[in-house]
Amino acid sequence: MKILSAEQLSEADKISIEKQKITSVELMERAATLVFNEIHKRLQAAPIPIKIFCGIGNNGGDGLVVARHLIQHGYQVTVFVVNYSDKRSDDFLSNYERLKEITNDWPHLIKGEADFPMIDTGDFLIDAMFGIGLNRPIEGWVARLVNLMNESRAFTLSVDMPSGLFSDKTPGKDAAVIKADYTLSFQAPKLVFFLPGTMDYAGDLQIIDIGLDREFLAGVSSKIFLTDRDTVLALYKHRKKNSHKGDYGHALIAGGSYGKMGSVLLTATAALRTGTGLCSLYIPKCGYEIIQTGLPEAMVITDPENELLSDFPADFEADVVCFGMGAGTQEKSVNALKKLLESSNSPLVIDADGLNIISANKEFLSMLPENSVLTPHPGELKRLIGEWKDDFHKLQLVKDFSKKYKVIIVLKGAHTFTINRDEIFINNSGNPGMATAGSGDVLSGVITSLIGQAYEPISAAVLGVFIHGLSGDIASEDLGYEGVIAGDIARNMGRAIKELFRSEIKDPEY
Numbered sequence: 092m093k094i095l096s097a098e099q100l101s102e103a104d105k106i107s108i109e110k111q112k113i114t115s116v117e118l119m120e121r122a123a124t125l126v127f128n129e130i131h132k133r134l135q136a137a138p139i140p141i142k143i144f145c146g147i148g149n150n151g152g153d154g155l156v157v158a159r160h161l162i163q164h165g166y167q168v169t170v171f172v173v174n175y176s177d178k179r180s181d182d183f184l185s186n187y188e189r190l191k192e193i194t195n196d197w198p199h200l201i202k203g204e205a206d207f208p209m210i211d212t213g214d215f216l217i218d219a220m221f222g223i224g225l226n227r228p229i230e231g232w233v234a235r236l237v238n239l240m241n242e243s244r245a246f247t248l249s250v251d252m253p254s255g256l257f258s259d260k261t262p263g264k265d266a267a268v269i270k271a272d273y274t275l276s277f278q279a280p281k282l283v284f285f286l287p288g289t290m291d292y293a294g295d296l297q298i299i300d301i302g303l304d305r306e307f308l309a310g311v312s313s314k315i316f317l318t319d320r321d322t323v324l325a326l327y328k329h330r331k332k333n334s335h336k337g338d339y340g341h342a343l344i345a346g347g348s349y350g351k352m353g354s355v356l357l358t359a360t361a362a363l364r365t366g367t368g369l370c371s372l373y374i375p376k377c378g379y380e381i382i383q384t385g386l387p388e389a390m391v392i393t394d395p396e397n398e399l400l401s402d403f404p405a406d407f408e409a410d411v412v413c414f415g416m417g418a419g420t421q422e423k424s425v426n427a428l429k430k431l432l433e434s435s436n437s438p439l440v441i442d443a444d445g446l447n448i449i450s451a452n453k454e455f456l457s458m459l460p461e462n463s464v465l466t467p468h469p470g471e472l473k474r475l476i477g478e479w480k481d482d483f484h485k486l487q488l489v490k491d492f493s494k495k496y497k498v499i500i501v502l503k504g505a506h507t508f509t510i511n512r513d514e515i516f517i518n519n520s521g522n523p524g525m526a527t528a529g530s531g532d533v534l535s536g537v538i539t540s541l542i543g544q545a546y547e548p549i550s551a552a553v554l555g556v557f558i559h560g561l562s563g564d565i566a567s568e569d570l571g572y573e574g575v576i577a578g579d580i581a582r583n584m585g586r587a588i589k590e591l592f593r594s595e596i597k598d599p600e601y
């Protein structure tokens with residue numbers, strides 16, 4: 092699914108009005124009625140005090156439409172117009188008139204602090220002050236109203252965007268932004284809903300299809316995508332009946348050290364559970380029995396050293412090599428990676444200490460084969476590319492890095508971002524239970540396995556990240572977030588792949 096900018100959404104709005112031969116107020120009615128339906132579905136006519144805060148633009152217009160429907164369905168509603176400007180939009184005005192026709196309790200005008208209502212923790216707040224039209228930070232008494240709403244801890248539902256949140260930049264440090272519990276957003280997700288610095292403002296997210304012009308949405312260009320089931324199903328390669336293990340690649344996983352053999356064991360388990368034909372490990376001698384006992388399906392080659400890697404088998408032929416987990420960053424391990432980069436022509440996946448070694452030896456970067464996949468968490472990324480000012484700056488730095496070194500970056504997080512040159516793929520499977528030791532080692536195994544099975548590295552990364560998250564979702568259904576450990580994610584990979592084909596399963600929540 093494409094992620095669109097505010098400009099593209101406004102354009103979609105205009106084109107839909109033209110092509111569908113409707114007025115903009117009819118489009119507003121359609122969009123806001125869908126918001127009402129979602130609220131009504133959940134509240135089921137409960138006698139909860141609902142306070143709706145409307146701006147004076149079209150986001151406020153949406154709020155007025157929602158208010159009208161709620162009142163007509165017998166809800167206990169108080170409407171406030173947050174009068175931050177005199178430039179009321181036409182569609183706001185026409186819905187203002189329509190609202191006045193159906194109730195004697197006309198909207199209360201807020202022109203300053205003296206007009207602020209009491210907000211109770213038990214109220215249900217609807218935030219329809221600003222949407223995608225926000226073009227500067229919220230200031231003065233409007234900012235104080237936002238803070239009052241946040242401090243009330245009342246359940247807050249934002250229409251389209253939490254007010255104060257820009258769709259294309261990070262709010263300043265003390266900016267006034269609604270901290271929504273739930274956001275119902277129109278047509279396409281916005282990038283800020285997935286960035287670590289801003290995702291919490293949106294709370295639980297639901298995208299509502301308001302029927303904007305399909306042709307425009309299909310044709311509009313975007314380099315940012317939310318990975319959904321349709322995307323990954325299109326990437327998935329079915330196995331042929333007439334095939335054997337040689338058709339599914341030979342993955343070589345190099346890493347581990349004394350006390351950290353579990354990491355490579357997890358990576359190799361995940362690689363095998365994701366369908367690699369053959370899996371070999373290159374490890375220090377001390378890991379031999381651990382691996383042969385823990386994972387009899389894998390083959391083992393040992394380094395001359397007992398406790399850490401020091402070398403790499405120059406003549407080993409693998410379809411893909413994964414390097415780094417548990418490897419340490421000692422001089423001998425640096426030498427092992429250097430040897431690998433000098434001798435191997437296989438596609439590479441680099442994780443963990445492999446990335447730390449590269450960060451300390453930047454000359455290795457130019458030795459990486461084109462389209463190597465690097466899988467940093469934010470700490471490893473910082474060592475690799477330096478500090479960033481905010482999430483948007485970080486994305487720019489990663490895109491520049493990806494272009495300069497011709498590599499794919501899988502930036503791990505609550506929403507993992509896969510960045511390939513200018514393109515960004517945002518993952519939306521997975522859950523907080525996956526924030527556990529070894530989860531990243533499993534992900535490297537999945538991506539490695541898929542590359543070995545002849546997936547393009549970018550497809551392997553996007554698909555791998557998605558099914559890794561799905562596997563975590565399956566594991567947590569059974570075990571709860573706290574109960575999930577990395578081995579569970581590895582073990583459930585096959586179920587996750589099967590799950591892709593269960594058509595009754597909806598996309599995971601954002």
Ligand SMILES: NC(=O)C1=CN([C@@H]2O[C@H](COP(=O)(O)OP(=O)(O)OC[C@H]3O[C@@H](n4cnc5c(N)ncnc54)[C@H](OP(=O)(O)O)[C@@H]3O)[C@@H](O)[C@H]2O)[C@H](O)CC1
Pocket residue numbers: 100101103104118119122146147148149150151152153175176178180220221222223224225226227228229230250251252277278
């Ligand atoms: N395409 C769709 O998906 C649909 C969207 N709808 C809804 O419309 C809003 C966008 O409405 P818009 O009127 O463009 O903008 P806002 O309501 O977000 O803002 C109104 C005006 O507020 C001014 N502004 C901006 N920032 C500030 C600020 N910090 N302080 C005070 N005022 C501010 C700005 O006007 P200026 O001339 O003063 O700059 C805005 O224009 C969208 O989010 C949806 O909710 C449709 O209803 C359905 C289709």
Ligand SMILES: [K+]
Pocket residue numbers: 150218219220221222249250251252253254
């Ligand atoms: K809003």
